[in-house]
Amino acid sequence: MARPTLLFCGLLSFLLSCGERKHIAIWEYPEISPSPEVQDYFGTTVIDSYHNLTDLEDSLVQNWFKTQDSLAETYFLNNDLTTQFKNRFHELEGRTSGEVRMIRTDEKGNYYYLRYDEDKDTDVLFYREKGGNLETELFDPSSYTNEKQNISYLEPSYDGTKIAIGFDPQEEFTSTIAIYDVINKKFLKDKITHINPDFGEIEWLPDNSGVIYLYFPFVEKSDPKYKKHSFSVVYYLGDNPEKRTPIFGWDKTLEIASDYYPKVKIGSSLDSYIVGYAAKSGIFYDSFIAKITDVKLGKPNWKPFFKASDKIYYNQGEIREQYFIYRRATPNGNELCQVEIGNPNFNNPLILATGSRENPITQFEVTKDHIYFVREKFGVEISIFKIDNQVNITQLSPPFVPGYASFFGESVAHNNIGIGMDGWTSNYIRYCINDEGDFTNESILDSPQFQEFKDLVSKQIMIYSHDGVAVPLSLVYKKDMKLESNNEVFIYVYGAYGESMSPFFSPTYLDWVKQGGILAFPHVRGGGEKGEEWHTQGMKELKYNSWKDLIACTEALIYKGYTRKGLISLYTNSAGGITAGMAVNERPELYTSFIAEVPRMHPFGLESATTASSTSYIEYGTIKDSLECLGLIQMDPYINLKQNKYYPATLLMPSNSDDRIPLWDSGKYIAKLQKYNLAETPIIMDIDYKSGHENSSNYDAAMDVNARIFSFAKSNMRY
Known part of the structure; x- marks a missing residue:
């Protein structure tokens, strides 16, 4: 330090x-x-x-x-x-020298990740095509400016032609996001400022023409309005970086408190709806929904969606075709539910799966034809399940019983999905899951062996x-x-x-x-x-x-x-x-x-x-x-x-x-x-x-x- x-x-x-x-x-x-x-x-x-x-x-x-x-x-x-x-x-920790981190994928299954370069003492951005073994260096931040800048954020577009790269804000609250052209290996002129990805990330428009992000107009700690009155804006690539079109939370019609964070979520390139959240501390938010076509015109017609009182986990909802699939809290271990977007009845949804107090459902993800979810016994023992289109539930058999697991690479545009797993004494490994529920090592990460811990x-x-x-x-x-x-x-x-x-x-x-x-x-x-x-x-x-x-x-x-x-x-x-x-x-x-x-x-x-x-x-x-x-x-x-x-x-x-x-x-x-x-x-x-x-x-x-x-x-x- x-x-x-x-x-x-x-x-x-x-x-x-x-x-x-x-x-x-x-x-x-x-x-x-x-x-x-x-x-x-x-x-x-x-x-x-x-x-x-x-x-x-x-x-x-x-x-x-x-x-x-x-x-x-x-x-x-x-x-x-x-x-x-x-x-x-x-x-x-030196055994993981050159270790890969911040792995991201586009909807084609291509990889973008950082690999630490010990000689340069910095993380370098690499690219690898789906199914390939050849990695290509995209960007070395040590050559970006005279001043050393560390990459702190990555988000590729759905088609993989561009990637949003954020830089460590150092002592500032907000950071700068630059847009990198993956095809031509150069930065575009676009610069996004007044953004803090910890509060509201980049959301690519389904057609990859621009992004939506949470804009903070007041970022000085001495300002009484510091971090307040934020709102979501849409920005189209190639426009003046100062041209931001407010689309959510900028006016008083939705009655979102000034210290809340009005952010949005777009799940895939197939989404025709966008969900807005009145984000705050806690895990249950009021939400709104609008058509993406209206948002792109700068004239969204936001309608109330679910309420915080519905106990729906804010980060656990996905749109697939005409349905909204979500996880909600219950006294007996949470439920996976589904409603029709056109006529959502959150009081009487279709229940897809349930948990228990000792073994609650803690996360899920949606692909084109399946839903995957996790039950977590007392927070330390993971079991993994798959739901097919007929709502049949199958328990999967991972290579070992993990204490922690997290899905990656999922989208309703395809059936690809992976899961990263580790435990108190088991090193982190990422696996791909095929349609039959079989696990294969993804081979992006090199997981070193620690023989000195084998007796723990x-x-x-x-x-x-x-x-x-x-x-x-x-x-x-x-x-x-x-x-x-x-x-x-x-x-x-x-x-x-x-x-x-x-x-x-x-x-x-x-x-x-x-x-x-x-x-x-x-x-x-x-x-x-x-x-x-x-x-x-x-x-x-x-x-x-x-x-x-x-x-x-x-x-x-x-x-x-x-x-x-x-x-x-x-x-x-x-x-x-x-x-x-x-x-x-x-x-x-x-x-x-x-x-x-x-x-x-x-x-x-x-x-x-x-x-x-x-x-x-x-x-x-x-x-x-x-x-x-x-x-x-x-x-x-x-x-x-x-x-x-x-x-x-x-x-x-x-x-x-x-x-x-x-x-x-x-x-x-x-x-x-x-x-x-x-x-x-x-x-x-x-x-x-x-x-x-x-x-x-x-x-x-x-x-x-x-x-x-x-x-x-x-x-x-x-x-």
Whole structure:
């Protein structure tokens, strides 16, 4: 990571022991005076002790953050374990040198992908025809401009003649999309700006003549309208790049809130309809539908389609001929449904397949003649099915039982489809599925073998939480591991937005197990492991279930003899900061270290901020509702820190350029924790001054971050 260097004296003095596992520390943290703001919300007093840190333009505040970051830099420079982890991680991940990523296909089945060039330290864009083995270099970003630009987005046109290429926006919210002519191997003059693909991607028009994208008119963080009042526009190739025709969400007739994101979806070159979504935080949106012919004329006649109350997953709907096929949430594990577009009856659809609470349907895709879907048992065991035109369901037999799977290459224009699969201990492999349901290796990716991990195993156990609800807990460990109290545990938890903690293969993480530790993944409420109900039980005023599930899983690891107090490190990221942070607040003695990347540590502060440009209140609650406001206060790790307690070693890793969670969110928590902590444990904040919320760091920077995370966890184990 590129971080500013700031010299300081007297901030840190510590001596690592010869075992590199313990240290004697005297912590003198950067000083900043509290500036309390006291407010009353529905009879509850809220004290924001470090409200002054909200002013990120204040030079004193900026210097305080820079000095905090320098403290973290000094800590890791003097920690030999960080170098040891980094060297091991580089060796492990180096086996995938030249690895392919960001694989895309057009409707002809041709491939477009990035391959890392180690000599140039950049990803190069390649092309490969369907069924061929010869890859052709299309574009080397190192030769594009004098300034190095990393590719961050790809989207080919349906016919494969053009591809939209996005570049890393660095510290900016929006990026630039250029259009590359695949046939003539050159860029067109078209440039698309004021776009953030994380919020609204490029949608090619069915005839490939142009694109639709979500346009952000206000992109400066200091602007009160930042990220608000966005709308979808159509742009035709060859036009003036500043000529954008608004087609969805730009006026008030559809009554879309200014902080929502009016984006659209086109599924294939055969689509005659376009679906518009009033996107926001959460997974259920109001939607509208229009004819593509009207959209191209710039005069769409949007009609209401389905409502958020219909519980239809926004990203799980496809148009095939006159039908709309979709996945909807039910208390018993979701359903696949179908309605006629001309006369949609979402209250009484044709039900194609159903799931269960323990084994919900989590995704599906549609091809010309088939529908493929996945059931996911407790978030970690995948089963794959196919539905034919007579609605007959067949279970497919993949080469191994995956813990995670994701479809690719599908379109209603053909029957080609593939699926990528991996697990806690199984490397990621992509397979093509033929009409008979047979799997063949796609052979685009080179999946290296890791023989050192062949003796690692995984299992899932059920833990009963504070209210008797069974919570799945996934464990990864050595096959011959003994159940004894000296096992070091690294817990990774999330629990928000209905996202499941799905298995993933990571040599970096598995190295922890190879060195004798245990990986633990609690599937707490707030996630989606047991369907939408599992999510809602960890939302808003019920959010406490998330961290109490985590506490129950941690206690179970101790009770069952996997480990003991003093040997448990807790890691999370983003929204998981609430779950992990509140678990640490309530039971700090359970954890020896707490590590969080771009975390949300002060949700109440974000919802009460006058500059808030987020719809996260849909997940956490709003200060405008008495019950939800009380829930927000109760779930806020910063507000609920207590004086004179012994807290674990803490490492927060926020981003200065985070467009979702401002830097003061972590800063307030760190300032208060440094003041309140009685233990001689490091409380540090390692700030990324380059990347945003979705980390786009290069290979070396990613290894550096992981080395810091795991070395911090290891260094603070207490025997």
